Amino acid sequence: MATSSSSNKNNKTSSKITNIAVLASGKGTNLQSIIDKIESGYLDAKIAIVISDKADAIALERAKKHKIAAMFLDSKKATSREEYDKTVVKHLEKYKVDVVVLAGFMRLLSKYFVEKYKNRLINIHPSLLPSFPGIHGYEDAWEYGVKVSGCTVHFVDEGCDTGPIILQKFNPIKDDDTFESFKERGLKIEHEALPEALKLFCEGRLKVEGRKVRIL
Numbered sequence: 001m002a003t004s005s006s007s008n009k010n011n012k013t014s015s016k017i018t019n020i021a022v023l024a025s026g027k028g029t030n031l032q033s034i035i036d037k038i039e040s041g042y043l044d045a046k047i048a049i050v051i052s053d054k055a056d057a058i059a060l061e062r063a064k065k066h067k068i069a070a071m072f073l074d075s076k077k078a079t080s081r082e083e084y085d086k087t088v089v090k091h092l093e094k095y096k097v098d099v100v101v102l103a104g105f106m107r108l109l110s111k112y113f114v115e116k117y118k119n120r121l122i123n124i125h126p127s128l129l130p131s132f133p134g135i136h137g138y139e140d141a142w143e144y145g146v147k148v149s150g151c152t153v154h155f156v157d158e159g160c161d162t163g164p165i166i167l168q169k170f171n172p173i174k175d176d177d178t179f180e181s182f183k184e185r186g187l188k189i190e191h192e193a194l195p196e197a198l199k200l201f202c203e204g205r206l207k208v209e210g211r212k213v214r215i216l
């Protein structure tokens with residue numbers, strides 16, 4: 001990231017409710033946490049669209065169940081990463097999306113996408129970054145034998161899990177944990193962390209200053 005300094009305060013196209021897009025490839029439990037926090041009134045936002053690169057993603061079912069627009073976009077139909085991303089962006093623009101959340105979206109994004117949604121593109125990662133980036137955050141932390149793990153919500157830059165950190169939550173590992181119990185507790189922590197970060201975004205309380213994200 002460059003030495004940019006910006007608040008998300010003015011990113012919304014109007015004073016309307018924040019329009020969120022969620023990109024997800026799998027089970028969508030993080031998507032569900034956002035849905036639940038909106039329905040409980042904790043999060044003043046709307047999920048405008050859910051997009052998946054997997055036709056059978058449970059995330060799409062969850063969206064449909066809550067009457068949220070849900071779309072499978074097949075990456076095999078695109079000739080390049082950028083072409084696929086341009087298709088995604090076309091839909092995001094149609095739905096006037098203010099912020100894009102990557103909730104278990106198992107694709108790397110192109111420079112085009114990252115620049116388009118700079119400081120409006122949020123990822124949840126299941127480790128305390130910069131430790132254990134990549135797609136096996138839980139497995140890698142567990143196998144390394146760390147005593148404290150957790151999750152990280154961050155803005156996305158062009159690197160792999162390297163963008164400015166919004167917040168992190170701890171998941172201390174207990175002596176009697178199994179990998180399954182560690183992960184199960186970790187996911188519950190994720191489900192608190194992601195809506196919390198989104199709430200800060202929606203309230204215009206995140207200011208990106210280079211690598212630092214200040215909470216206003």
Ligand code: GRF
Pocket residue numbers: 024025026027028029030031103104105124125126190
């Ligand atoms: C989560 O562990 C998230 O941190 C990671 O992928 C997983 C997605 O889980 N990026 P789900 O599909 O939200 O249940």
